[in-house]
Amino acid sequence: MLFKALSFLLVISSVLAEVPSEARLNTERVLLDMMLMPRGDPAVDSYCWGRYTPIMKEIIDVFEAESKQCQTDFDLSNIAIIEKYNGTRVNITATAKASCTALKQCDNLTDQLESFNCFGTTGRDQSQKLTVMSGESLAAAISLDEEIRSITTIQSLCTERAYTRYSNDNSQALKDLTECLNGNIAAV
Numbered sequence: 001m002l003f004k005a006l007s008f009l010l011v012i013s014s015v016l017a018e019v020p021s022e023a024r025l026n027t028e029r030v031l032l033d034m035m036l037m038p039r040g041d042p043a044v045d046s047y048c049w050g051r052y053t054p055i056m057k058e059i060i061d062v063f064e065a066e067s068k069q070c071q072t073d074f075d076l077s078n079i080a081i082i083e084k085y086n087g088t089r090v091n092i093t094a095t096a097k098a099s100c101t102a103l104k105q106c107d108n109l110t111d112q113l114e115s116f117n118c119f120g121t122t123g124r125d126q127s128q129k130l131t132v133m134s135g136e137s138l139a140a141a142i143s144l145d146e147e148i149r150s151i152t153t154i155q156s157l158c159t160e161r162a163y164t165r166y167s168n169d170n171s172q173a174l175k176d177l178t179e180c181l182n183g184n185i186a187a188v
């Protein structure tokens with residue numbers, strides 16, 4: 001039974017990497033205390049650990065599944081948001097590249113007068129286009145940032161909810177296990 005409980009402790013330590021370490025340490029300390037406490041009846045020990053180990057394992061599994069779902073939801077939303085802005089990105093990049101190409105053509109002109117005139121008019125035209133592009137790009141940055149922030153907040157709340165549930169269920173299970181080990185089997 002001690003071996004089984006120790007294996008369970010190892011499961012908690014390794015699998016529950018996502019659980020804040022303070023809570024994890026607390027769970028482990030409580031379990032260790034229970035294991036080390038001298039017991040009268042090995043049959044009671046055996047019954048209680050046998051009963052609550054799977055329950056606590058299930059609580060961990062639920063937490064893991066819920067946290068994973070929070071991450072999956074975030075990843076999917078993130079991909080959808082990025083894709084929503086792909087068109088804007090393509091257009092903005094195209095504007096910037098076209099502007100560079102137009103200006104480079106002025107540098108290719110052998111005649112100095114033509115070159116000056118080219119830079120003069122092309123520079124003026126392109127600067128207007130670049131000002132519009134710049135506005136669109138900054139606007140896209142602002143709304144993209146807002147959308148990412150929003151799904152990040154949702155993910156935090158989701159993870160928090162999963163952890164709260166884990167925390168409540170786990171402390172209830174530890175309480176029930178303690179009761180059981182104390183011999184209050186009927187009460188649980």
Ligand SMILES: *[C@@H]1O[C@H](CO)[C@@H](O)[C@H](O)[C@H]1NC(C)=O
Nearest residue numbers: 079082083084085086087089
């Ligand atoms: C959008 O852009 C991203 C990053 O460049 C790319 O991975 C994705 O395939 C693009 N999606 C679409 C629908 O064009």
Ligand SMILES: *[C@@H]1O[C@H](CO)[C@@H](O)[C@H](O)[C@H]1NC(C)=O
Nearest residue numbers: 085086087088089090091092
């Ligand atoms: C990109 O540019 C094309 C052509 O000017 C336009 O039809 C389209 O609506 C633009 N897309 C976005 C997302 O700005």
Ligand SMILES: *[C@@H]1O[C@H](CO)[C@@H](O)[C@H](O)[C@H]1NC(C)=O
Nearest residue numbers: 101102103104105106107108
């Ligand atoms: C400049 O001229 C060279 C040689 O004629 C040509 O290969 C190049 O594509 C031109 N560059 C631009 C930007 O027009």
